[in-house]
Amino acid sequence: MTTPSDSGSGLLDPGLDAIMSERRQLIGVAYRLLGSLADAEDVVQETYTRWYAMSRERQEAVASPGGWLTKVASRICLDLLRSARVRRESYVGEWIPEPLPGPAEWVDGRSGAATATADPADRVTLDESITMAFLVVLESMTPAERVAFILHDVFRYSFAEVADIVGRTPAACRQLASSARRRVRDSAAPATPAAQQAGIVRDFKQAWEAKDLTALIGLLDPDALATGDGGGRVAASLHPVAGGPQIARGLIDIVGRVPDLVFLERTVNGRPGLVAQRDGATFGVFAFDVVGDRIKSIWAVRNPEKLRPWTTGRHPRAATPAKGS
Numbered sequence: 001m002t003t004p005s006d007s008g009s010g011l012l013d014p015g016l017d018a019i020m021s022e023r024r025q026l027i028g029v030a031y032r033l034l035g036s037l038a039d040a041e042d043v044v045q046e047t048y049t050r051w052y053a054m055s056r057e058r059q060e061a062v063a064s065p066g067g068w069l070t071k072v073a074s075r076i077c078l079d080l081l082r083s084a085r086v087r088r089e090s091y092v093g094e095w096i097p098e099p100l101p102g103p104a105e106w107v108d109g110r111s112g113a114a115t116a117t118a119d120p121a122d123r124v125t126l127d128e129s130i131t132m133a134f135l136v137v138l139e140s141m142t143p144a145e146r147v148a149f150i151l152h153d154v155f156r157y158s159f160a161e162v163a164d165i166v167g168r169t170p171a172a173c174r175q176l177a178s179s180a181r182r183r184v185r186d187s188a189a190p191a192t193p194a195a196q197q198a199g200i201v202r203d204f205k206q207a208w209e210a211k212d213l214t215a216l217i218g219l220l221d222p223d224a225l226a227t228g229d230g231g232g233r234v235a236a237s238l239h240p241v242a243g244g245p246q247i248a249r250g251l252i253d254i255v256g257r258v259p260d261l262v263f264l265e266r267t268v269n270g271r272p273g274l275v276a277q278r279d280g281a282t283f284g285v286f287a288f289d290v291v292g293d294r295i296k297s298i299w300a301v302r303n304p305e306k307l308r309p310w311t312t313g314r315h316p317r318a319a320t321p322a323k324g325s
Contacts, residue, residue, distance in 0.1 A: 023044060029074060037309060039080065047073040070157075094227050095229060096229035097132065099301050099306065102270065136299070137187045148176035159174050200290050201273065201288055204219050205274055213248055217248045220247055221296045223244075224295055224296055226241045226297075227297075227300070228301075229303050233305070234302045258278060261278055261283060263276055272288065274288075275310065285300075285307060286300050
């Protein structure tokens with residue numbers, strides 16, 4: 001982004017640092033609302049474009065620039081969410097939120113090797129509101145529910161502030177957030193310790209590599225659901241596959257058809273996951289929902305457009321779930 005300068009003076013805008021520091025917050029809000037890092041970055045770019053399109057006088061009249069930026073970004077996201085329902089009717093197959101690498105799994109675009117040296121402020125903070133299971137539940141909400149819930153419950157904005165963004169009364173926004181909260185609560189399962197999750201995913205990886213059908217079935221919940229997203233660009237199941245045995249057979253079929261796959265244990269949206277590589281290129285990213293000692297859900301993202309953070313070293317700006325200034 002071009003650095004704006006003082007009108008007529010050529011000096012840097014003295015408020016630039018404060019304005020740009022909000023970028024982390026905005027990316028965090030937009031990613032949670034849209035489930036797409038690429039779309040979130042576009043939203044933030046558009047938000048800043050609108051800020052700098054205003055005169056200096058109008059900018060100085062804004063009591064809380066951070067609040068203004070969040071309001072504008074959220075409204076843009078709300079419009080995108082409303083249109084996304086129409087756009088996704090033409091999406092080929094299932095749509096899965098874009099998976100995010102963990103802190104140590106960003107790909108160095110220069111060497112192609114994983115690096116943990118990137119500034120932590122350049123990564124979306126991973127917490128319960130960023131897991132794949134949580135993002136999938138958000139997809140079941142109406143746009144207004146999603147915005148009200150994320151802004152109030154995750155980023156701690158008041159219902160009065162949310163009402164100004166959504167265009168409804170504070171009481172209506174309270175009801176929207178309550179409805180969204182019920183959806184999250186109804187879908188929630190008892191938390192499985194992270195170490196246990198990692199062990200189960202590791203066992204799953206080893207069984208998959210060994211084409212051990214019995215072991216795979218034993219690691220999958222009998223009612224497990226596997227969802228793939230190829231976006232019509234690469235091969236992927238057009239519909240979710242239900243049932244542990246059916247999923248296990250499908251997984252073995254994949255390694256049979258693509259025998260040179262290499263599986264790497266990686267953090268995906270803050271949870272233990274797997275990355276499949278072929279000849280050094282990312283073939284797919286697999287996120288898991290582990291309940292107890294079984295895998296309840298698998299999300300397999302193969303759409304190349306959603307794998308860019310795993311292949312090109314694109315580092316998103318971070319955002320912590322705390323209210324902006």
